[in-house]
Amino acid sequence: MRLITATGLTLQQAGKTVMRDVDMHIDQGEIVTLVGPNGSGKSTLVKGLIGAIKPLSGNVETMRGIRIGYVPQSLHMDGLLPLTVSRFLCLPNRHSKDAMARALTEAGVPDLAKAQMRTLSGGQFQRVLLARALLMSPDLLILDEATQGLDQPGAADFYRKIEHVRSHLNCAVLMVSHDLHVVMAASDRVLCLNGHVCCEGTPEVVQGAPEYQALFGTGDSGAFAIYRHQHDHHHHHDHDHEEHDHA
């Protein structure tokens, strides 16, 4: 089922066109990743898709009654607004205590219900945001640089959580990230952005595309290759093993 379709989408921010002529769609259950250098319009595109920015031209069609779980890039909590985690989880829709406890456990922070939001560490904060998104039983989960401020193991753990959530809820996931090697490997489709869609396809296709290599050079694709290589190696090893058995 098609959840969201953008057609000829052109978006401006602060009077400047940052995204032009985007055609894209997200289907139920797939993981789509947006990659691109800083200022390439990734977050702007996300805001356009959720309707936070009105398009200059083109349009966005969403499935009727779609539930979007959105984990923003950052959420500034300055301490003026007193807010416990459980009160935060009930914005804008209230949930039962049980449901909240389950979501917090699912997100990996079972003991935080009564904590004040502004006392959370970066990793706890992101997980609470995830718990809030999960409580909406989303059709589409949007993660905008959700692992910012997490260290490598923390980020890897976070993505494992996402993968688990996706298979559990059968929701689609739209991710924006810099952690190219981890994120791309976990994606069904990748869109490479730089003011427009440069190239798109499976991670392998995008990684091999000259547009992608022009943007990211060999450094990141190197890391990506290493990650994939481990997979290859793993398969290769299995293969060896089988041969060995045969022998």
Place this chain on the structure above:
Amino acid sequence: MTTKNMTMLDDFLVRAGLAGIGTALAAAPLGCFVVWRRMAYFGDATAHAALLGVAMSLAFQGPIMLGVLAAALAMAILVQTLSGRGLAEDTLLGVLAHSALAIGLVAVSFLSGARLDLMGYLFGDILAVNVFDLALIWGGAAVVIALLAWRWQRLLTATLNPDLAQASGISFRTEQMVLTVALALTVAVAIKAVGALLIGALLIIPPAAARPLARTPEAMALITAAIGSGAAIAGLGASFQFDTPTGPTIVCVAAAFFCASALVARLRA
């Protein structure tokens, strides 16, 4: 107390007390949003426009509250339209707040002095509140509280983050407009009690005092209402006792509450 048919509302002190409480109750939830969203200057600009509303009402011999409501609403919409168009927000609000006040003072000076007690509109004249004023104050407060209670969840979500709200189908601009209308109404309600210059104080000081004592937004709004009402009653008593101007005395008491609460927060930390 000698007349048998004297009701409670005939006592000017009782009327003043009720006017103070009504004003504090309207200002409490709205003041919380003013603090949470850093709209203090926005509140000031809107309140200062009230004087222009007073001048208009006197010129056209209409009800004061209606003129104040119209002027406050016009100013709030003007601020929203002009913001984000180049000038820094605080500069823009400073320009508008002071201009509105100056234009209001000039406009009032054109009107004959007999009809006008300027000090009363600048600093409030709570002891002169009549039963009709009281009905308007409590009616206005009820509308403000009902409006904010109705939109409470959406307003909080939009306050947290505009994109987060949008993803849940909540329009940031709509909620902003709700707050703007509530602010204009509150200014109209409060002009009689504390006057154009001190409305900002009533919006900011009680929630600032309540902040360290609250763990949730709802608790903060309730504590703010208690502090605001307490300041109104205690300020009224103190002004009667020491023969000081009532509006400023109420604000002084609120400021004392703020110091006490800051001290408590300090000691607990």
